[in-house]
Amino acid sequence: MKLYDWLIAPNPRRVRMFLAEKGIEVEMEQAAGPRDMDLATWFLELDPRRRVPLLVLDDGTHVGEAMAICRYFDAQQPEPNLFGREPLAVALIEMWERESEINCLQAGGEHVRNSHPAFKDRALPGYSEPTPQIAQLAERGKMRYYEFLSRAEAQLERHAYLAGEQFSAADITAFCAVDFWQKFKLPLGEEHTRLKAWHERIGQRPSATA
Amino acid sequence: MKLYDWLIAPNPRRVRMFLAEKGIEVEMEQAAGPRDMDLATWFLELDPRRRVPLLVLDDGTHVGEAMAICRYFDAQQPEPNLFGREPLAVALIEMWERESEINCLQAGGEHVRNSHPAFKDRALPGYSEPTPQIAQLAERGKMRYYEFLSRAEAQLERHAYLAGEQFSAADITAFCAVDFWQKFKLPLGEEHTRLKAWHERIGQRPSATA
Numbered sequence: 001m002k003l004y005d006w007l008i009a010p011n012p013r014r015v016r017m018f019l020a021e022k023g024i025e026v027e028m029e030q031a032a033g034p035r036d037m038d039l040a041t042w043f044l045e046l047d048p049r050r051r052v053p054l055l056v057l058d059d060g061t062h063v064g065e066a067m068a069i070c071r072y073f074d075a076q077q078p079e080p081n082l083f084g085r086e087p088l089a090v091a092l093i094e095m096w097e098r099e100s101e102i103n104c105l106q107a108g109g110e111h112v113r114n115s116h117p118a119f120k121d122r123a124l125p126g127y128s129e130p131t132p133q134i135a136q137l138a139e140r141g142k143m144r145y146y147e148f149l150s151r152a153e154a155q156l157e158r159h160a161y162l163a164g165e166q167f168s169a170a171d172i173t174a175f176c177a178v179d180f181w182q183k184f185k186l187p188l189g190e191e192h193t194r195l196k197a198w199h200e201r202i203g204q205r206p207s208a209t210a
Numbered sequence: 211m212k213l214y215d216w217l218i219a220p221n222p223r224r225v226r227m228f229l230a231e232k233g234i235e236v237e238m239e240q241a242a243g244p245r246d247m248d249l250a251t252w253f254l255e256l257d258p259r260r261r262v263p264l265l266v267l268d269d270g271t272h273v274g275e276a277m278a279i280c281r282y283f284d285a286q287q288p289e290p291n292l293f294g295r296e297p298l299a300v301a302l303i304e305m306w307e308r309e310s311e312i313n314c315l316q317a318g319g320e321h322v323r324n325s326h327p328a329f330k331d332r333a334l335p336g337y338s339e340p341t342p343q344i345a346q347l348a349e350r351g352k353m354r355y356y357e358f359l360s361r362a363e364a365q366l367e368r369h370a371y372l373a374g375e376q377f378s379a380a381d382i383t384a385f386c387a388v389d390f391w392q393k394f395k396l397p398l399g400e401e402h403t404r405l406k407a408w409h410e411r412i413g414q415r416p417s418a419t420a
Contacts, residue, residue, distance in 0.1 A: 048361065049361075055301075057298070061298065061302075063298075063301045063302065063305055064305055064309075065304065065308045065309065067304060067308065068301045068302070068304035068305035068308060069301065071297075071304045072297050072298065072300065072301035073297075074300075075294075075296070075297035075300045075301070076297045084285075086285070087281075087282050087285035087286045088267070088271065088273075090281050090282065090285045091265075091279065091281055091282035091285070092271075092273065092278070094275065094277060094278035094281045095274055095275045095278035098275045098277065098278060099274075099275065102316075106312075123350075124350070127357075131353075132346070134346045134347055134350070136342070136344045136346075136347075137344055137346075137347055140333075140334070140341065140344070144334070147337075151258065151259075
């Protein structure tokens with residue numbers, strides 16, 4: 001099997017960090033160089049979804065979506081646990097992971113993809129036809145992103161991690177997103193004291209360098 | 211515990227259908243009437259996320275996100291299985307469920323929310339501040355929706371269900387979305403012969419009336 005990766009992008013980083021927490025090693029290939037602004041032509045032709053991360057199994061099956069790839073390995077090696085054990089933990093991790101994906105990772109991407117010059121006519125990942133940027137959408141994405149951060153800040157006032165007292169897949173998604181989007185002028189603010197402490201704490205985990 | 215539901219909306223329908231497949235009964239309360247165009251004021255004040263479905267546990271914990279609620283019940287009662295057993299089935303169901311949520315349910319919603327007069331200044335669910343419609347985004351959502359349908363059609367040429375030979379949570383998400391958006395001028399086309407057969411077949415399951 002082979003994991004198609006892209007060192008600079010937040011989505012494949014989620015999988016690398018998840019695998020590092022599990023101590024699982026997988027053969028990886030870079031689908032683009034770290035200074036490229038788009039995936040390599042050969043990769044875009046390899047997979048109809050045109051997105052990383054992508055896991056290609058030995059029988060040729062393509063598995064896309066970061067959390068689907070994580071669940072593949074989690075089903076094989078449940079420990080250390082990152083998706084919860086008891087029904088409530090399972091539910092809260094899934095809730096905060098989805099929230100983090102939709103309103104932190106996607107919303108931040110909505111802002112950056114629709115405003116940064118590097119993404120002109122590539123406002124959506126995964127499409128071969130040009131997709132023009134929408135300025136109003138950049139604003140909407142920013143609003144959604146900071147609304148998520150407010151809710152995460154409130155949650156971290158009561159808990160050590162997003163879904164409770166356990167470090168989980170939800171923290172991985174939110175951490176990779178916050179870490180990436182702050183490079184694109186979506187920084188944590190003065191009001192985000194708990195998020196800053198959480199970000200620093202997670203950044204000290206060995207998996208954060210994966 | 212209580213499940214806050216809204217009979218006309220596609221997201222809570224996913225949970226009702228999932229519970230019906232499991233044969234699980236939960237006390238439900240409607241967060242808005244079937245002819246309302248927005249959630250009731252008391253519900254909007256009850257939950258900061260301002261979205262259905264919402265599961266409130268006996269200890270007061272709020273669990274939002276349809277699939278998080280489904281996983282809560284799935285962790286308590288794994289059979290009948292809707293999230294896969296073997297690692298590959300787990301991964302493919304998660305992949306197609308996420309694809310169905312992002313590119314079918316959300317993308318169709320992006321179109322409808324940004325074009326239908328009923329959603330003027332309410333282009334996003336879950337916000338108290340007015341969020342104006344973006345006409346270009348309505349087009350983009352439609353493009354993403356039909357691109358998803360093309361990929362689903364290709365998948366259904368090879369498999370009985372979206373993630374393979376097993377009816378799964380991925381089918382529930384895509385079915386509830388397709389069923390709902392076709393009422394808003396996003397119908398299946400002549401080219402979607404497999405999707406039409408799949409839609410009819412799933413519509414005959416007892417859970418489709420939930």
